[in-house]
Amino acid sequence: MTTGSTYTLQEINALSHDDFVQALSPLFEGPPWIVAETWSSRPFRSLDYLHASLCAVMYAAPLEQQVALIRSHPDLVGRAALAGTLSPSSTHEQSAAGLDRLSDEEIAAFSRYNQAYRERFGFPFVICARENKKESILAGFEQRLHNSPGQEIMLALGEVAKICLLRLRDLIRS
Template sequence: MASLTITLQDINTYEKETFISALANLFEGPPWIVTNAYPTRPFASLDQLHQVLCSIMYAAPLDQQVALLRAHPDLVGRAALIGSLSPASKGEQAAAGLDQLTGEEIATFQHNNKLYRERFGFPFVICARENKKESILDGFDKRLNHTFEQEVTLALTEVAKICSLRLRDLVVDDSL
């Protein structure tokens, strides 16, 4: 996905603005997680960088976590249908086959998105690259029965998976 190779050594030596710009797309929405990770450099490995990023996300106040979740696009939502997803989100939804749905399947996703958003106040977040349309639809069914607290926790776990995959697409671990 990345057009240029960035190494972990590069990440460790970047000035703050370059660091933020390089890693901002690991998460949807404003780059507050990446910004807060900057002072913790240098990172010994990509795993350590990922752990730091996720620790910041998990330690954030609930309202900031929910804002992070709200920054995610709906699966097969308006942004996907009009072609305005970020390149990362577009590729992730395509990897799950969500760019090849029938009209009926699109309607099912949109109905589930609406139910989920009404129940929890944020979009259904799942690591699409680790799923296909069937497992995503099953996920809607199961997760609509969760409590708000359970669902925030699970959605953040999915964000962590998305971040890990995006990080590995972007940065070469030259620490070995």
């Protein structure tokens, strides 16, 4: 999250439900159900406790809801990225990994991997781009294409948790 307001933890704890959802909804792609459900766990005594509370809601959700969360993520170097229609957070994260500076051959490789991955699992490949570069992301595609769907759901949720933590650190100031 590169733009917008930042908050102290005390300010987050004092927000109404609607304001809390609005402020924290950029932590996750898609509908803000995780944030909405986490509000009732206030007060949060630390950023780590807030993150753990958010992740607990995500991991406790029914499988269908978890898969819908994963499906809300954009493909890496996909149509939205190439068209410039990613969320500000996703744009920043893909840029940090160097995914906005690819050769035509690299774009084609990402396109092939995105398609193969979606065909195998039915959802996009999710990886914390801010913790990776294009080479490690491409290697991740190759490695993870051999996993079972259940393994990939758990790995993707783990990556969503990492993305959330980094976005949360951008949002909460000391």
